[in-house]
Amino acid sequence: MEESIKKISIVVSRGSLEGVYPGLIMANGARMEGIEATLFFTFFGLHAVIEKKMDKLKVATVGNPAMCVPSAMGPGLPTWLGTLPGMSWFATGMMKKEIEKLDIPPVREFIEMIHDTGCEIYGCKATVEMFHLTKKDFCPQVDDIISVGQFYEKSAGAQIIFT
Amino acid sequence: METVEQKSIILERDADSNLKNLSDWNKEVAVELAKEEDITELTERHWLVINFMRKEFKEKGDAPSIRRLTKESGVETKELYNLFPKGPAKKAAKIAGLPKPKGCI
Numbered sequence: 001m002e003e004s005i006k007k008i009s010i011v012v013s014r015g016s017l018e019g020v021y022p023g024l025i026m027a028n029g030a031r032m033e034g035i036e037a038t039l040f041f042t043f044f045g046l047h048a049v050i051e052k053k054m055d056k057l058k059v060a061t062v063g064n065p066a067m068c069v070p071s072a073m074g075p076g077l078p079t080w081l082g083t084l085p086g087m088s089w090f091a092t093g094m095m096k097k098e099i100e101k102l103d104i105p106p107v108r109e110f111i112e113m114i115h116d117t118g119c120e121i122y123g124c125k126a127t128v129e130m131f132h133l134t135k136k137d138f139c140p141q142v143d144d145i146i147s148v149g150q151f152y153e154k155s156a157g158a159q160i161i162f163t
Numbered sequence: 164m165e166t167v168e169q170k171s172i173i174l175e176r177d178a179d180s181n182l183k184n185l186s187d188w189n190k191e192v193a194v195e196l197a198k199e200e201d202i203t204e205l206t207e208r209h210w211l212v213i214n215f216m217r218k219e220f221k222e223k224g225d226a227p228s229i230r231r232l233t234k235e236s237g238v239e240t241k242e243l244y245n246l247f248p249k250g251p252a253k254k255a256a257k258i259a260g261l262p263k264p265k266g267c268i
Contacts, residue, residue, distance in 0.1 A: 025267060025268070028229070028268065029267055029268075031244075031250070032229065032250050032251075032252050032253065033250055033253065034248075034249030034250035034253070102267075102268065103228045103230055103231060103266070103268055104230075104268050105230055105268075113229070113230065113233070113240050116239065116240035116241045116244070117229075117240055117241075117244055118244055
């Protein structure tokens with residue numbers, strides 16, 4: 001039998017709803033399997049752990065040729081339609097409804113839950129400085145703001161997944 | 164005592180080594196299955212989770228997600244991981260005599 005995965009480190013680099021959820025689901029899923037997990041938020045991914053932003057993440061409707069309405073197998077959404085005011089709001093509402101049906105929590109609740117499972121949560125120091133943020137801007141589940149070097153230290157023995 | 168121990172070993176299992184037949188389960192079997200997961204004692208809190216899982220499985224055909232487990236059983240996520248270290252949903256399902264939960268959350 002192949003050796004099982006013991007530890008993972010997930011990097012979340014995007015701040016759209018569809019950019020954030022896969023990393024959260026994978027982190028939670030790892031903990032459910034007894035795999036050690038660390039979440040590292042960088043660039044716009046940080047929005048998932050910023051107090052004032054985390055409840056307002058949206059689906060990106062521009063620059064996504066796979067975007068279809070009203071669901072995945074529907075016709076593609078013409079790019080220019082995605083730019084109309086309210087499109088992102090509309091798509092976000094649709095996706096949140098489907099997410100809730102699957103019993104997947106909203107971002108804030110999910111972050112709390114994942115942290116409670118023993119997953120460590122970190123913010124990227126370079127981005128925090130670039131965006132002029134401080135530790136106070138983040139939700140309490142963020143354990144620390146760390147450099148990329150510290151991230152690699154904490155990821156010793158882990159498989160790193162970039163999302 | 165000896166019979167119980169023997170019984171839990173020879174009971175039919177699925178690929179995840181969970182019980183194959185729900186009807187083989189009883190409280191003594193649960194205690195033995197817990198030992199296989201390195202849980203030496205089943206407390207009242209453990210039973211609360213186990214009984215909740217069995218009830219949910221009977222009603223819905225799958226074990227509950229961690230989120231529902233947390234919200235509806237009254238046992239918080241942190242405590243769940245303390246009671247059933249390294250994967251509460253999976254371990255509690257096994258001890259409850261159920262197949263491994265199918266959900267992702």
